[in-house]
Amino acid sequence: MIVVCDGFEFDFTDALDVFIFDEKNKQNTNYHGLSHAMKAVDIVVELQDYYLFIEVKDFYEPESYTDPKSFSHLCETLKYKYRDSWIYRWCEDKTDKPIKYLCLLKLENALLSRITKELRICIPVGKASPRWVREICNSCNAINFETWNQRFTAWKIKRI
Amino acid sequence: MIAKIELKNFMAFSSLAVDFSPKINVIIGENGTGKTHLLKVAYVLAAGSQLFNKKLNNNNLEVSEEDLSKFLTERLLRVFLPLENKLGKMHHTGMRDNAELKAEFSLDRSIKISLHNNSQAIAIQKDHNYQQYRQEPVFIPTKEVISLMKGFVSLYQKYELSFDETYVDVCLLLDLPSQRPELLQAKSKWAIAEIEKICGGRFIFYGGGNVTFKAVNNVEYSANAIAEGFRKVGILARLLETGAIQPGSSGTLLWDEPEINLNPKVLRLLVEILLELSRNGQQIILATHDYVLLKWFDLLMDKDKGDEVIYHSLYRDQETNQPIVNSTNDYVAIEPNPIDDAYESLINSELDRAMGNLGK
Numbered sequence: 074m075i076v077v078c079d080g081f082e083f084d085f086t087d088a089l090d091v092f093i094f095d096e097k098n099k100q101n102t103n104y105h106g107l108s109h110a111m112k113a114v115d116i117v118v119e120l121q122d123y124y125l126f127i128e129v130k131d132f133y134e135p136e137s138y139t140d141p142k143s144f145s146h147l148c149e150t151l152k153y154k155y156r157d158s159w160i161y162r163w164c165e166d167k168t169d170k171p172i173k174y175l176c177l178l179k180l181e182n183a184l185l186s187r188i189t190k191e192l193r194i195c196i197p198v199g200k201a202s203p204r205w206v207r208e209i210c211n212s213c214n215a216i217n218f219e220t221w222n223q224r225f226t227a228w229k230i231k232r233i
Numbered sequence: 234m235i236a237k238i239e240l241k242n243f244m245a246f247s248s249l250a251v252d253f254s255p256k257i258n259v260i261i262g263e264n265g266t267g268k269t270h271l272l273k274v275a276y277v278l279a280a281g282s283q284l285f286n287k288k289l290n291n292n293n294l295e296v297s298e299e300d301l302s303k304f305l306t307e308r309l310l311r312v313f314l315p316l317e318n319k320l321g322k323m324h325h326t327g328m329r330d331n332a333e334l335k336a337e338f339s340l341d342r343s344i345k346i347s348l349h350n351n352s353q354a355i356a357i358q359k360d361h362n363y364q365q366y367r368q369e370p371v372f373i374p375t376k377e378v379i380s381l382m383k384g385f386v387s388l389y390q391k392y393e394l395s396f397d398e399t400y401v402d403v404c405l406l407l408d409l410p411s412q413r414p415e416l417l418q419a420k421s422k423w424a425i426a427e428i429e430k431i432c433g434g435r436f437i438f439y440g441g442g443n444v445t446f447k448a449v450n451n452v453e454y455s456a457n458a459i460a461e462g463f464r465k466v467g468i469l470a471r472l473l474e475t476g477a478i479q480p481g482s483s484g485t486l487l488w489d490e491p492e493i494n495l496n497p498k499v500l501r502l503l504v505e506i507l508l509e510l511s512r513n514g515q516q517i518i519l520a521t522h523d524y525v526l527l528k529w530f531d532l533l534m535d536k537d538k539g540d541e542v543i544y545h546s547l548y549r550d551q552e553t554n555q556p557i558v559n560s561t562n563d564y565v566a567i568e569p570n571p572i573d574d575a576y577e578s579l580i581n582s583e584l585d586r587a588m589g590n591l592g593k
Contacts, residue, residue: 123591173588181565182576183524189583212587220577224584225592 077233078115079129081177081218086227090119094126094158111157112150114174123211124162124172128154131179131218148191151176151215155196159209171211174198177230178215188215234339234368234516235275235485241333242325244270244313247555253518254543254562255339256511259530260520262547263571267556268520270313271547272372272487275518276399277308278336278344279370279484286367296364298357305346306354311398321350333358342366368484371406371477372399375490379464380457382407382442407468408440409475418480420513421473424506428470431499432463436471461494466503481514492523504529512538524572531564546570 074091075084085091095113096103105113118125128151155174162168174196178185192198198210221230234255240246245267253275260268284304288296296304306320315322324332335345335358345359374397378385382404388394389401414422429435434448436456444456446463456464472478478486491503504526507517521527527544534540544567546559559568567573 120591173591182573182580183528186576186579186583189580214580214584214587216580216584220580220584224581224588228592 112154114158126174129177152195174213176215185215237337239335242328243332254541256541258518260545266547276372282369320352338366370484373488374399377464406477411474412476425470436467465494480510485516488519497525500525
């Protein structure tokens with residue numbers, strides 16, 4: 074299933090459903106409609122056993138993320154996009170499968186490791202508290218275009 | 234200033250040519266690709282200046298070819314420590330042709346030497362105004378030396394130690410007297426003060442390898458009681474203090490893995506200092522495995538200030554397995570980049586754990 078987002082064409086060959094989550098076109102059935110109140114990830118993919126939340130940030134100036142303030146801002150943005158999207162999907166009663174969060178960022182690998190670590194802590198990933206019996210996020214990874222295409226051979230992306 | 238090094242059939246290299254920036258050069262590469270060897274060749278060939286300056290001081294202006302050959306032979310042996318202390322052991326294994334080492338310097342000066350399997354001494358192949366090259370290079374080896382200075386030089390001169398001569402050379406430079414403060418360049422003073430702030434004091438060199446550390450509260454400690462990382466940056470401060478590194482007039486600074494012993498947080502300041510020195514005419518060639526050091530050069534270099542950083546990636550050719558080099562001034566174009574590859578491997582392992590076989 075093909076979806077186009079932020080200059081990329083994604084092809085999820087094994088997906089049950091794929092759609093632009095922060096859809097701004099009112100005519101579209103997946104119109105988000107709450108962008109004034111809630112942040113949103115770019116794409117939601119439904120697989121057999123999981124949902125994928127995908128956020129694409131390819132257009133930012135990558136060098137700015139080494140500035141601690143920009144780095145924190147990016148992590149905060151990615152965190153709230155996930156959490157708000159999760160709340161939205163919970164309200165739709167669509168959190169019935171574990172959710173994996175993939176952030177496609179134009180950053181080199183060393184910086185992606187740092188962001189992945191930060192997001193896992195702040196979203197948080199897994200059963201983060203001994204009191205939790207459910208998780209809001211099953212896994213989270215920040216990844217760049219090159220590694221994505223090497224790794225996800227069944228979910229190829231191309232720039233358009 | 235070293236403009237170019239060319240090597241044929243020397244040590245691991247069958248054929249290599251590297252053009253250096255007069256400003257900053259960063260050599261990267263996996264272990265065994267010849268980074269340190271390249272630094273050492275540059276050091277030995279630029280070190281002829283030490284002999285020429287010595288002769289000049291003794292009013293003996295000309296150095297005979299025989300003396301030059303003897304000097305460079307000894308330098309090669311002591312810096313590379315080849316097996317059985319034989320020059321021929323530095324000849325690339327299995328090659329018939331002679332090993333050749335050539336350096337080109339600024340102002341049209343160059344030297345080309347050669348050796349073969351049975352050489353007792355190197356042969357001077359070509360000497361073009363080489364004796365006019367007077368900028369003495371400085372080599373900072375990987376291990377810090379402040380903790381071992383006391384008695385080290387005497388021991389080295391008397392016994393065969395498993396330290397190459399770059400360690401003795403830097404110890405001798407550290408033990409030089411301090412320059413008069415009024416002779417120190419403003420940028421050198423600034424760098425010394427910044428390093429002092431990081432270390433919380435400064436190393437005091439009393440001569441004969443006696444070194445202590447004076448903290449900002451004036452309490453003096455044994456240099457060995459101070460963190461290794463501080464001793465490492467203390468070397469740079471001292472070389473500036475003695476004038477061994479004097480941007481604009483001293484020779485090339487060659488530094489093998491500056492990051493060793495240093496907390497990554499200190500690397501930003503180190504790169505700021507190196508960039509400032511290069512802006513004042515100091516050529517720097519360093520080798521590194523460290524992402525943080527590499528990245529700070531990318532982020533802090535400022536073309537508007539005339540900065541230039543050339544990244545030289547040494548790697549083994551897939552077909553011949555010989556070390557070759559790719560040089561670029563564009564950080565994102567460094568190829569191959571084993572430092573980035575190491576992080577990619579981590580990311581892939583994290584993805585394996587998080588995603589399993591999804592998307593494959």
